[in-house]
Every structure is written in structure tokens, then in C-alpha cells.
Amino acid sequence: MLSKLALSGIKSRLKDYLVLFSGLIVAAATFYMFMALATNQDFLGKNSMIGAANTSIVFIFGAILLAIITLVYLVYANSFLLNMRQRDYGMFMMLGAKTSKIAQLIFMETFVLGTVATLVGSLIGTGLAQIVAQLLVQQLGLKLQHFNAFYLPAFLITIAFFIVLFILAAIWNSRKLIKAPVLKLLHSADQPARMAVKTGRLAVQAILGVILLAVGYWAMAAIKQLQLLAIPVALVTIVLGSYFTFNATFIWIIQFLKKNKNFALKGLRNFTLSQLSFRIHDYTRMLAMISILFALALGAITVGLGFRNDMSAVTSASTPYDLKLYTTNQAIDQQVAKLNTTSKTAYSFKKVGKKYYYNIAEFEKTPMYYMHYSGSTGEITLPTLQRYQAKDYQNVKQDSPAFDSAYRELRVDDNYEDLPNYAFVDQTKFDQVTAPTKQVVLIRVKDFGKDRQRIGKIESLQAQALPAYKEILSNSKYASAMMATALYSGMIFMGFFLGISFLAMLASCLMFKILSGAYSDVRRYDMLNKMGTRSQVLRRSVAKEIGILYALPGALGVIHVLFGLQLFKILMVNPYHGIWLPFLIFIVLYGLYYWITVLLYRGIVIPKVEIDK
């Protein structure tokens, strides 16, 4: 009988259960996807620039973080479940149901819900991992080795981890509901915490918070001096700094706005402010945590995409020329014609024995491009593209940089073990050398990325035509591009994956934290409705309240990332290059979560006006 009642309770709240259930599925799927990476040593070893051992540390660190977030997340999801159910269970108790029976029911409900969600989540995680991997491979042109969407150890870890947590949650729920007095279950409206604001203390907190943040940001920028110490220092100071700044500024701003009657006494503003201040203590801790997670997630995506920029930067720095033609035939010509060429220069040479002869006049006419290294220390810097001038080829020694680089670019040989042996001669001398004149054509294209595949094809056509000279191709731009892709793919993939997993978790945490407060808000919104508040005004108030709760940690998180990218100066060319893209992706996803939260919240609290005429 009781279980029938319990089931009917679930039916009447089907929508909320679906939200909870899908939230749990997202958590399990994310956790699984992350574990599928973190526990796959083969994958990590093959795809990382910093070695399997180091990558493992990054991932273990990430896994611990994710486990903590998941734990927090489950606590919030669980309190959402409790809030949703306590009235029902309170009622059963009023009707005289035995507490032991109720405890059993709650235990079963939590446990079954959790287990089913975990199983479904892991399966969905497998599918998602496959899709995400494929998408990344296609969209970013990545190469992944040893990546398995289904990875048994990850599967087992996920299931074990979640089931243990759900057993704990189930025990917690059943004890909590049984211990609470029935009346409290029936009228569990939150009590307001009167804000005892001590301005002095707030000021001290604010200053302390800012100082801590400054120290943290400095530590990240000073990674060269501090070495590995920078990371723990930054982590501790930024966590504490975020909390203090939030606590102080949040309370102060709300107080300030509430005191400003001209602002507060318009429409529902005072109510919205009170809603925020009502939950302030609850939220500041949470928001500080979210801001850190936000920074980690956004940082991971930014760094992932940053590696992608690096990949093309490193490639384009390898040589000024995109393609070197040392032989030709009809098929090759056809392909070359289709390239989006910006410059195409032919240089002639004659070869006598092992010695190459080049015509200086040709170089004076069209000087060559070269990569200029400014040679600074520490930070990774890229060489810049420069061009020699005609005078660089006049009256200089044979081993001058200009001749050296010309020889390096133009040499066409079947044996690169030999030492350089070349001579740059004037037109008359060149004509006197008795050997057939050969040509090398150097091509620069508009966008190497776009023509990459065609260039690869031309190179293999050349290799087919002249197999003996294959070695020329081994240090072409195309070859470096392939190497860079292999090198960076793993890092990009991991960055993306970490970022998206963290985002999914943190946003769901925030969502459930906010939604679990919704049930105690139903009465408030009902009152406002009775007092004659238009429903769009109520809806706007919800959007604003939740908007602030989303925006604050987001904004602080963005600041964290902007400073945190300093850390990656030692790994990347320019961590700030093109950061608008990851920021945009991230903000869109985060905004999506915000919107879903608003819709769900409205579904719970906005009274429906009954019109049945």
C-alpha cells in the first residue's frame, strides 16, 4: 500500500524526477568519459607532449577534482530529492506509517534511482565519448591513438564510485527524514538569516580577498621563478581569495542596493535582493567553488585550443615555403594548378659530382624568404618570416647565412649524409658549368591549412615519380605539420574533454543547488501572485535572481583564467592567442545551463493562472 503511495508520489512529480534523473545521468556520463581517458595509460602516453607519467599526474589531479565535484554535486542533487519528497513522506508518517517502513522506502528510492542513472549514464558516456572523439578528429584534424570509447576499467570505476556514493546518500536520506519531526517535514520553510553586517569586518575581508587573489595571480605569472611551487600557492590563495571577495562584496553590494531606496523600492527589486541575501551564506561558499571550477574548465578548453593554435604556429615556423617541387609530371602540374598560390619561384642549379652550382643573379632578382630567430630566453617565441634583399647576395662568403639557407631549401639529393658542398656563382660562371640545368620550384600558398591535403598529395606524387629522392620530403612543411598534429592532438583532446566535463559538472551543481531552493519559494511566488504581480514580472525576477547567481562566479572565473594563462607561457607560444573562441564556446554552454535552470525554476514556482472558460 505504502509503496503504491510512494509510486503515485513519483508520478505526480514526474517532471522533477526527470530533471533529477537526467542530471544524475549527466554526472555519471561525464565521470565515465573522464575516467575513460584518465585510466587509459596507453592513450595518455601516446598522446601527450609531457610524457605519460606527467600526464597521469595531471589526470589523477583532475580525477580527484572531478570526484570532489561529483560528491558535491550528488549532495546537491540529493538535497533536491529530499526537498521534493519530504512533504510526501511527512504525510505518510502523519498517516501513521511505520518509520522503519518509510526508511526502507526512501533507501530504495534513492538507491534505485542512483543505480539506474549510473548504468544509463555510463552507457551514454560511452556513446558520447565516441561522438566527441569523432567530432574532434574531424573538426580539428586531430589524430588519436589508443582511444577507446568503451574502456572496461573506467566503466567499473564509475559504477563502483557512484554506487558507493548512492548507498551513502540513501543512508543519509533515510536517517535524516526519520530523525526530523513530522511537523518540520510538513512545514519546512527556510528561516531567514538576519544579516549582521559589520562594515569593518567586511572591509577587512574584501581587502584580504583582493590581496590573496593578487598573490595567486602573481604566483601564476611568476612560474619561471617559483617553478612547480606556483601551482599550490596559486590554488590556495585563489580559493581563499575568491571566497573572501565574494563574501565581502556580495553582502556589501546587496546591502548597498537595499539601502538605496530609490533603487530597491521599484517593482520586485527588493524581493529579488532579499531572495539573494536570504541565501547568501549558503551561496558564497558555493559560488567561490564554482568560480574556481569555472576557471579550471574554461582554462582547460582555452589551453586545449591554444595548443591547436600552437600546432599551426609551430608548423608555419618550420619553413617559409609550403611546397618544394623538385620533379614534375602531368598529374603533379594539375594538382599544383589548383593550389591557392601566393608566390611561386623557380631556381636553377647544376650538379657536378657532389657539388651544386647556383646562379646568384636569380637570387638577386627574387631573394628568398627565411625564418628569423630573435633568440630570446625562457619563453617560447616563434621566428618571424623575413626576406633577404638583393644586397645580401653581393660580395659575401659562400657560407654566409643567405647562401646557407638557400642551399638548405634548394638541395635536391638522394643522400643527406654528405656535408654541404655548394657554390654560388655569377651568370657567366654558371653558364660555363657543364651540366644540365635543373630547377627547383618553391611555392608559398595563402592558407597552408586549407591546402594541406593537396600538398600532401603532391608530395606523394613526387615521391612516386622519383622514389630515390624521398628523403627531401622528410623535412618539408607538410611533414612537420603531420608531426605537430600527432604531438598536439592528445593535448587538445584532453583540454577539450576536461573542460567540457568540468563545465557539465559545475553547471549542474549550480543548477541543482538553485533548484533545491525552489520548493521553499513556491509559497513566496504564490503570495506575490495573489498580491497582483504580473506573471511576466515574476518570471523576470526569477531570471534576474538566477542570472546573478550564474554571472558572479562566471565573471570571477573569467578573471582567474585570464591570469591563469600565464602559467602556460612556459608550454605555449602565446596562450592568449584567439582566446575569444574558447570563451565564446564556454559562455554559450554556460548560458544554456542558465536558461535551463531558469525554465525549470519557473516551472516550479510560477503559479499557473487557471483559465477554463
Next chain:
Amino acid sequence: MTENVVAVQHLVKTYGKGNEKKFTALKDVNFTVQNGEFVGIMGASGSGKTTLLNILSTLDKPTSGNVLINNQDITQLKNNQMADFRGREIGFIFQDFNLLENLTAAENIALPLSLQNVAPKEIQPKVAAIAKRLSIENVLDHYPTELSGGQKQRVAAARALVHQPAILFGDEPTGALDSNSARELLETMDSLNREDQVSILLVTHDPFSASYCQRILFIKDGEIGQELRRGDRNRADFYQEILDNLGTFAE
């Protein structure tokens, strides 16, 4: 001038739409409340009192019939107009319609004015005036949890009246109060009615509360069955008559 503040004609309310099970809570209700009158509505549980009040206060729509409040036909209003109408013309005190516990008493009272976009500098004097009238001026900075049940209902009354609505509705406002607080609240309502000409419609099944009214309508099975007038009698006599009447009316 005896104009009607409320006029109800042939009001019908049937619950259950489409092929759901139908239940007619109000069959054919007709009555008026005059400006400045204090009217009570009594009836057994389930007789349709709350249903009637919800319709009068535009929280629910009638199935058929006309309802004029302050000469405006509220059955013709759209959603936003309904909300605006509620905010402007109606004040509420309900048994469980307490205060927003995250706002202080003063902020609670100010809310209806803010919602009507009254200029902030005009709000405070109005709040102060109504608080003085209801003798709650020294608890204005308290949060609802820091108020007694009686104080809470007086704050609720202040909030219901601060924007000078056309009529004050009460649905068992004394239901959760001890007898002293209940008496205090009723006396306050009585004096508001006499001295400030506030029109009041009070739903109750407590004969003592009802004895403060000038006129009582008895509702039974969705219809107004009987009407009692106090006239010039004192309250004790009227109370006795209500008790006698309940005995016969219930049969």
C-alpha cells in the same frame, strides 16, 4: 451614497474541464456588498467559500455569471489586467497567507506600492501612516519570524490596506490565532470599517468572528441560502442569533 463595491450575478463555477469529472462548486450565487459595508460569508466546509473568494479576487475564472467590483466587470479581464486589478483594487488577509519571510515588516508592507510603481519617496510615509494606524510602528524592522501571530496578521492587514484598495478580503484571517489575538484583529478590522470606511468581505466559519459583521450571508451547497442583518443590536445578541441560526441552517 450607497454604491455597490461588489455585485455578483448568477455566478457559476464548475471544476473539471473537458472529459474530467465535473463538480459544480458554485451554482447560482447572487449578492452585493455596499461601499463601506462589513459583510461576512459563512458556510460549512466544502460549501464553496474559498472558491467564491478566489473568483472575486481574480485568482480564478468563473464558468459563467457576472462579477462587478468597483463597477468593473472582472470576468472580462485578461491575465495581466487580472494581476493589475488585484494589485490595485484588492487587499488580502488569509489564514495561511502570511508574510514574505525574507522581507522585514516594513518591506512587506511597501511591496504592493512598489509593484504599482509608486515613487520610492512616497512609499515610506504611506507605510509609516498605515503602520501607526495598526499599532505596529515599533516592529517595522522585524522579520516575520520575529513577530507574534497577531502582529503578523496586523502586518498582513497593513500590507493589504496600504494601497487603499476598494475592498479588503479575509479568508479565515483569525484561523491561526489565539482568542486574544483574534479579538484584537477583529476589533482592528471593525474600527477600520467604521472610521476609515474600508469595505470588508470576511469568509469564516467561526461565529465569533462573524459577529463583528453588519450582515452575514450563509452559503450552502454552492448557493446563498440565507442572510442575517445585525441592525442596531449589540454584538453579543448578534452572536447568539448566529449560533441559533447555524443550528437550524445546518439541517
